[in-house]
Amino acid sequence: MTDRIWEYEGYRPAEERLRESLCTLGNGCFATRGALPECAADGTHYPGTYVAGCYNRLTSAVAGRRVENEDLVNLPNWLPLRFRLTGRQWLTPDTATVLAHRQVLRLEAGLLERRTRYGLGGGGTLTVRQQRLVHMADPHLAALRTEFTAEGFTGELEVEAALDGGVRNAGVPRYRDLDGRHLTHVHTGTAVPGTVWLRCRTRTSDIRVGMAARLTAEAPVTDLHEPPRAVQRLTLAVSPGRAATVDKTIALHTSRDPAISDPLQAAVDRVGAAPGFDELLESHLTAWDLLWRRAELEVPGEAGRILRLHLFHVLQTLSPHTADLDVGVPARGLHGEAYRGHVFWDELFVLPYLNLHFPEVSRALLLYRHRRLERARAAARAIGRRGALYPWQSGSDGREETQRLHLNPRSGRWLPDHTHLQRHVGSAVAYNVWQYCEAAGDAEFLHTKGAEMLLQIARFWADSARWDESLKRHRILGVMGPDEYHDAYPGAAWPGIDDNAYTNVTAAWVLTRALEALRALPEPRRRELAERTGLDAGELEQWEAVSRTLHVPFHDGVVSQFEGYGDLAELDWDGYRKxxxxxxxxxxxxxxxxxxVNRYKASKQADVLMLGYLFSPAELPSLFARLGHRLEEDTWRRTVDYYLGRTSHGSTLSGLVHGWILARARRAEAWAFCQEALRGDIADLQGGTTGEGVHLGAMAGTLDLVQRGLTGLETRAGALWLDPVPLPELSSSGYGFALRYQGHWGVRLRLEHALLEIAVPSSDRLPIDVRLPGRAVCVQPGETARLVLPG
Incomplete structure (x- = not known):
């Protein structure tokens, strides 16, 4: 296996769901799981096609209650293509003899290849070779080429291709008690000979879907209609030494697409105008080559190979095509149905990477949040607060999509779900606004939509803070932190915990940045914003006060995850591990x-330690100092050790954050956590979850670990700040990457041993100011700076 391909040898039914997720192909508009085209959805296989932002809402009866859920919809399956010898059963790996099976994902080409050799009895074999693409240049096209080669026999092969509208959302076992039939009004027809179509719509969101398929082969094609399937059949003559080829090209449109009238007519027109497979492949390869150039990554060994797979899946979910859409960052990509395709806080781990490569995509993802600002303000008003309360789970329109019940598969019980109390999503949105504007130099966004979001998020935190006379501090009560385990105090009659350190510190940061942004606004814009929002000097004084007096609890010489954490019982970790x-x-x-778990000092993932992920070792103590606390290096080290021993790492993000923090602290165990973050999906460390969709935040986070975590790269005050840390497992061989910074395309950074190289391509842009500990350099366009690092 090279660093440019991802390969699976042999057919293993138990691994199919995992392979299907990791072999998903997409283009930022839609994606299709890497299922075998001859296999229908069952306990082993799960084909799925998902369009970014295509949601539907259904109500189900669960545990005696009516429960409403919005899901990313599994759209009609365009893959079906099955085959058999005349008069025999259809061939699949589950029903026929498989002599050899190989699946190869070509990352540089965005191409999925499979080769299967079926034994037919009597010494005859049939080799099936397929190439599949979801077009990266034209985001509404996909294609499948199938070649059949006979050995030891001559005969006829029946081939059946279909568009299947009889699909449902059934890819996550714990959701199967819920209604998953999102499509209705399925109709099929023939456009022209050899081309069939399917149209349908979602049941409540009323999104119209149009799909058309063109089948090309050296045999006449017969079109049949067996609703909810549009079927095409042909008979191929096969003989030894000669491959018989069938090409299937499809177009997919929905009524959410811009610049179309009717999605069905658009799909029929597009597939009719599409060139043949070879020409489609050529333009597809060109588009991918351009993407790889903008996201250049040079990391040696196994780590580099996995990082390229992660980058591949990030680009398939959030490509430049995404910049034209109204979508957020789906936590599980466009790769499956886990979390119902919802948008959480994963953009906190994704945008810092995109900011320095595809800032137009970052901007679009922030616009998704801005368009839902009024919904966030309504959510704040609903609980008696001012400002904007962004939901923990978001979907189509920005309302809170967090389910009120969740299933524990281990006990079989449906339990109350209080994760909507994770109100720190607003801080993540504000952080992303600030980071994007610093990296892209987008003052226009900061002065307009960015300032509007910062203002309303800061207003929510200021209005949520309650003055405690005994503490002489403001407090934020009744929330949940990123940990997700603790949703209440032991024995409490109501959910929520008080003064989560991560929530309070990030709220103080938001208030500080909002004040800074308002001061930097041109005076006419500042006056306009104040008049529109009713902002006055008294409110700004309140923000200043709250930003300096939010309570951060401590116990036993460490930062407390929340008030009262130190009073919880210790868990018998060794006993449970046995x-x-x-x-x-x-x-x-x-x-x-x-x-x-509310009774114990036990965390699912990094909570307090997330502060060390978001803020550099220089910035974090200053945040605490603003709040009236001294965060000494020794205090932070004890805090890291304390929670490291009390975390179960029940999220793929946990290894990433811990690896980042330990690397910055120059700790030997950092690499073990980095490896866990790298292997989270490929080894399915969460026990079956990858088959339900990849963990996009963790994938993008590993890329950012190389980009920012190990280099100490920050974009602030109009400069690139660098403070590299040695990670022997990577530093010894060196690593590098390209980035886009404030209009400079293709700035290249490379670190090897104690040498840092920065190359700025020729342009008419201003030089780049680079700041390192104790020195500053100015790199002109067309120049390369080589700097020897201390230590």
């Missing part, structure tokens, strides 16, 4: 035993 092989979902284990 009883259970995997403690990642410790909350489910304890609930199945009639206990609750």
């Amino acid at each position: 009883r259970y092989d995997d403690l990642r979902r410790l909350d489910r284990i304890l609930e199945s035993e009639g206990d609750t």
